[in-house]
Amino acid sequence: MLERASARETAARVAAGALAKQLLSLFGIEVAGWVRELGDLVLGDRDGTIGELRAVRDSSSVYSLHPDRDKEVEALIDRVGKEGDTLGGIVETRVDGLPIGLGTHAQWDRKLDGRLAQAVMAVQAIKGVEIGLGFEAARRRGSQVHDPIQFDASKRGGPSLGFTRPTNNAGGLEAGMTNGQPLVIRAAMKPISTLRKPLESVNLRTKQPEEAAYERSDVCAVSAASVIVENVVAFEVAAAVVDKFGGDSVEEMRARYALYHELAEAR
Numbered sequence: 001m002l003e004r005a006s007a008r009e010t011a012a013r014v015a016a017g018a019l020a021k022q023l024l025s026l027f028g029i030e031v032a033g034w035v036r037e038l039g040d041l042v043l044g045d046r047d048g049t050i051g052e053l054r055a056v057r058d059s060s061s062v063y064s065l066h067p068d069r070d071k072e073v074e075a076l077i078d079r080v081g082k083e084g085d086t087l088g089g090i091v092e093t094r095v096d097g098l099p100i101g102l103g104t105h106a107q108w109d110r111k112l113d114g115r116l117a118q119a120v121m122a123v124q125a126i127k128g129v130e131i132g133l134g135f136e137a138a139r140r141r142g143s144q145v146h147d148p149i150q151f152d153a154s155k156r157g158g159p160s161l162g163f164t165r166p167t168n169n170a171g172g173l174e175a176g177m178t179n180g181q182p183l184v185i186r187a188a189m190k191p192i193s194t195l196r197k198p199l200e201s202v203n204l205r206t207k208q209p210e211e212a213a214y215e216r217s218d219v220c221a222v223s224a225a226s227v228i229v230e231n232v233v234a235f236e237v238a239a240a241v242v243d244k245f246g247g248d249s250v251e252e253m254r255a256r257y258a259l260y261h262e263l264a265e266a267r
Contacts, residue, residue, distance in 0.1 A: 007124045010228045017231020020238035033093035033230030035064040038222050050096045063223040081219035084197030088190045089222035093233045095183035099159045102240040103177040111176025112240050119232045120187045128188035132171025145169055161264055189225045192217050
């Protein structure tokens with residue numbers, strides 16, 4: 001059970017995601033992920049292009065967008081480790097350059113938000129997934145949730161076809177399809193369950209109280225989870241691109257992608 005549930009299994013998914021990102025880059029689609037919260041520390045996000053944010057993330061020892069707070073985060077991890085406890089957190093992945101219409105509104109099992117949620121929830125220790133405002137949307141009125149639609153002719157040749165929104169509360173997905181805005185998805189990772197300070201358990205043979213077994217454990221794997229989630233998201237997005245524009249070669253896909261934009265802009 002312990003090894004069957006190991007996150008070592010995700011190594012293959014990260015490798016597949018890395019290849020998927022190479023395919024996506026040919027269509028101007030970029031993916032990056034980072035740590036947004038760790039324990040009770042809210043690190044948050046920041047403005048910038050995917051390339052700029054990736055560079056900031058890579059300069060952080062904990063893969064956040066605020067490397068100036070690395071020492072604070074490291075101190076928390078060290079302190080919790082000495083207490084024999086573990087930490088969870090929240091990771092975020094953003095995808096830029098997505099065309100309108102990936103996914104579908106017609107079949108429930110092919111909606112892109114559903115496919116993404118399933119892929120991310122299948123990562124070990126992930127206990128919650130949200131897109132855009134996510135759970136916060138349930139606390140607001142509709143006028144504070146739904147994104148107005150505007151048109152900017154200067155962006156007509158881009159992936160959004162010129163349709164823009166002053167907010168992105170939907171996180172780039174509506175009715176199971178991309179809407180041309182950046183895709184923003186977050187995942188909540190629970191603290192690692194194997195504690196150096198074991199919880200109460202029961203001996204299955206004697207039914208008597210017994211401390212849970214401790215084999216080994218990291219204190220916090222949230223930074224690693226950000227890498228995993230980034231790559232499983234990349235894989236699902238690439239699969240949606242292939243579904244939409246797939247062919248026997250990249251050249252065919254790019255030709256169909258260009259034709260799709262040409263036909264969409266002509267409407």
